[in-house]
Amino acid sequence: MTSHVDTETLALSAEGLLDEAEECSVQGHLAGCEQCTEQLAALADVSRLLGEAAAPELPPDVAARIEEAVRAEAEQRETPSSADADPAPPPPRDDSVVPFPRRPSRWLPFLVGAAAAVFVVGGAGAVLYSMLGPGNHTGRAGSEVSEQERPDAALSYQPVLLESETSYTEDELDSQAAEVLGTVPATDYPGQSEGDPDEPREAPESDTPEVPADVATCARELGGTDEEPLPALIDIATFQPSGAESAEDAWVMYYGSDPAGAFEVVVVSPSCATGDPGDSVLAESRVSGS
Amino acid sequence: MDTVQELPDKELLSRHAHGDDQAFNELVRRHRERMWAVAVRVLGDPEEASDALQDAFLSAFRGAHRFRGDSQVSTWLHRIVINACHDRMRRKLVRPAVPTDDATLDVLSNERTKGTTPDPTSQSEAAMDVWAALADLPPEQRFPLVLVDMLGYRVDEAAEILEVASGTVKSRCARGRARLLPSLTHLRNPEDPRDVTSQRGGDRRS
Known part of the structure; x- marks a missing residue:
């Protein structure tokens, strides 16, 4: 006699996802096994229980808070004083909501290896997300990572996002950029052997913090070199042009595919997301990796 | 105001992109209950859900020009909310802090x-x-x-x-x-x- 059908197979069968042969053998077993038939009924009850689990309604104070936040955002938005003075409102663009298109690159294995881990760089107060090598994963269930299935909506290609708290200046951009690159542990770099672009199709590269949508837009609009049109690292920091009195918020994009090779560093202002990306570039440089 | 309430979602979003503040408020009013229902279930925590919902609406506010007309506004908003929740979940992993x-x-x-x-x-x-x-x-x-x-x-x-x-x-x-x-x-x-x-x-x- 065949052994019992495991719960997952039963669940897949209930969704009609098994192939003909498997389905046949499951049905054959079910016909004579009360225990598995009962298990199948239990699975249907899981759906029912989920549907019955009530959750709180939207609290009025949360609704009010969101309205207030949106109002503040509206005030902040640079509404042109009058519509006719506005040269051209940003036209609806034909691109996705999803920050980055899924795009295999040689960095992917690096990002995959970095998934689900968090690393806090000490002294500099820099928080470096998602940069640990193998064996250093946080207490997340290994099975979760190994599921290799994630909703793409939340998970497209993610560059490494840093908040290094570096106050970049124009004069020292090169050395500062090199230093930031140096905080990326070398062990986390891809094995250099190959970055099989097909393999990590559903790889769990998503545990890096989500790149804010405006940063993502900007990165994509900017483009990069032909080979690596998206930055491998993005540092959310500040930048002070030479001669300027103070630093301003800036996003520092690192383009490159080889951790030991050269990186294009492009410093942009957040206006990049709303205006012409080309105009928002504050500085550019080229530095070597670690 | 009355007119705003009668406009379809896509028209509201387009008006918002052209600077009409009322339009976005109307979108928020229309969708917030549903988006809350998603967020609170995904996160299992009303506090986190409140934050995620606010993140999501602000992100939609800023990203309205990136809306693709080929899907429903509601679908697009769902996606943004789920992304915001996912973001919260990751941050919680970063700081597996306070309340259990x-x-x-x-x-x-x-x-x-x-x-x-x-x-x-x-x-x-x-x-x-x-x-x-x-x-x-x-x-x-x-x-x-x-x-x-x-x-x-x-x-x-x-x-x-x-x-x-x-x-x-x-x-x-x-x-x-x-x-x-x-x-x-x-x-x-x-x-x-x-x-x-x-x-x-x-x-x-x-």
Whole structure:
């Protein structure tokens, strides 16, 4: 006699996802096994229980808070004083909501290896997300990572996002950029052997913090070199042009595919997301990796 | 104002992109309850859900010009909310800080008992168990299960929101249900409800 059908197979069968042969053998077993038939009924009850689990309604104070936040955002938005003075409102663009298109690159294995881990760089107060090598994963269930299935909506290609708290200046951009690159542990770099672009199709590269949508837009609009049109690292920091009195918020994009090779560093202002990306570039440089 | 309320979502979004502040407020009013329902179930924590919802609406406010006209505004908003929730979940991993799940569940249970349910005790207990079990599910299973099983979305709707194939939604739901089964099986009451709750030493009134 065949052994019992495991719960997952039963669940897949209930969704009609098994192939003909498997389905046949499951049905054959079910016909004579009360225990598995009962298990199948239990699975249907899981759906029912989920549907019955009530959750709180939207609290009025949360609704009010969101309205207030949106109002503040509206005030902040640079509404042109009058519509006719506005040269051209940003036209609806034909691109996705999803920050980055899924795009295999040689960095992917690096990002995959970095998934689900968090690393806090000490002294500099820099928080470096998602940069640990193998064996250093946080207490997340290994099975979760190994599921290799994630909703793409939340998970497209993610560059490494840093908040290094570096106050970049124009004069020292090169050395500062090199230093930031140096905080990326070398062990986390891809094995250099190959970055099989097909393999990590559903790889769990998503545990890096989500790149804010405006940063993502900007990165994509900017483009990069032909080979690596998206930055491998993005540092959310500040930048002070030479001669300027103070630093301003800036996003520092690192383009490159080889951790030991050269990186294009492009410093942009957040206006990049709303205006012409080309105009928002504050500085550019080229530095070597670690 | 009256006119704003009659406009379709897409028109509102387009007006918003051209600087009409009222338009976005109307969108928020239209969709916030539904988006909350998604967020609070995905995160299992009203505090986190509030933050995620605010993040999401602000992100939609700023990103309106990136809306593709080929999907529904509602689908687009769902996607943004799920992304915001996912972001919150990751940050929680970064700082697995403060309150434990117990605190979370207390809030949920308190909220529940405020409602007018015939049997708040056992119902909220059941809900708490469901939330606790859900919290252990990986996001890729939690998202479709929240949409399909908890909120009753069609598989193809969930697939569009999550930007995966319908078959993927089905298999993730199936695996999620299989994974939840052991933690929820005590809540089943196929024939006689009393049998089930009494397993937990239930104080059920008949």
